[in-house]
Amino acid sequence: MIKESSLLAEQASFREMIKAGDYFIKVLNKGQTLRILDIEGNQAADTLFYNAQNPAERYNAMDTIREQASIYLTAGSKLLSNENNTMLEITADTCGRHDTIGGACATESNTVRYSLEKKCMHACRDSWMLAVAENEEFGIDKRDITHNINFFMNVPVTEQGGLTFEDGISAPGKYVEMKAYMDTIVLLSNCPQLNNPCNGYNPTPIEILIWD
């Protein structure tokens, strides 16, 4: 569902550009709103959420889609934790739908999906691993890395049971916005994947904006 935001970028309390292949980790306080802006279009933002007070409580992709009875995330979607609490709600979305069943790229899964020789190509999971290693104060390690949201990514499923990665439905300037219902750690990898259409074969920067 397309829903525009009334928030003005110049009134944001925080703005940061994240280059492709880099990570972003920060606590979003309860009541704050986070916007992820797809600056150049067709850029996947692989995102995980944790309760800042207890990171064992985390975003649960499968519970989220089952409870809303739809596999796509968009405005109105409540992002649920493994404790069945609403962590965030998507409050604006100019893209229309986002994936949460396609998972993130990892060097090991790249070998399966593309070629055994591609095992040293940069991948989202490496960005997350570096993020949690460089930011130990968040109390997150590989155990906590679970199934993420791929903002701006298009993974259609057919009634016959097919699943494909399609060209993104995002475009320059599209964004998604969500409001935090609890103090939430945002762990994001701006996807470096070069081998499929999720980034239009050309990973580009995104911008993070936060409003109090």
Add this chain to the structure above:
Amino acid sequence: MNDNILYEDEIPGGAHWSMLMRAGTSLKLIDKLGGANVGMLFYNPLNKLERYNAPDTLKCQHTFKLTYGHCLYSDMGRIFCSVIKDNVGWHDTIGANTTKKIVAERWGEHNYQDYKNDWYLNGHDSFLVELAKYGMSERDMAANLNLFSKVVVNDEGNMSFVDGNSKAGDSIELRFEMDTLVIFHTCPHPMNVAKEYPKKPVTYQIRKTDGVSEDDYCRNFCDENQRGFKNTELYNIGCGC
């Protein structure tokens, strides 16, 4: 025909168990009455941080449903097991689990005090009990399989549970390609809104397999599986990354 059953047992409906399956053995699960659900997770016993990864399993085989020919992948690009037989046709891996809350709201609370072993267990807590036996917790959970269950998605993305997917006597056989810790329960699928709490027993059989031939159907199901088998073979000869 290889029918040397090493072990056979039955798990009642709404129960849980776990076991270590060795590479080269198979686990056949049989839906005794029809309408069973088996929630299942896999871990590498030598490094429990390596676990079943549903998104990787789906995307590398371009499928939403799981059936004969598919391999069930870890997050490390390896294959825990392959579906070497299946007459169900569709197994789910995105529905996740019932919780205490879902079971109580749908079927009423049946606690142990009042109902003894006829109490109503839920999939989430069943996994927690089995995981704890190996030093694992909620943090180690992942999206599980729901064998015998079918969830379809229409063009708008709406999900629905399909009743009657598995019939009495239907079965699926998994061949283990590496040593695997198998955690499972027989609690209902969380999208099953049957009037009564479905208590559906499952028979399981363990066999020694003939191994993986060059023309193996699962191995050659797609290019991705050939590479997944290569990764797993490398691991099994001791050169795994």
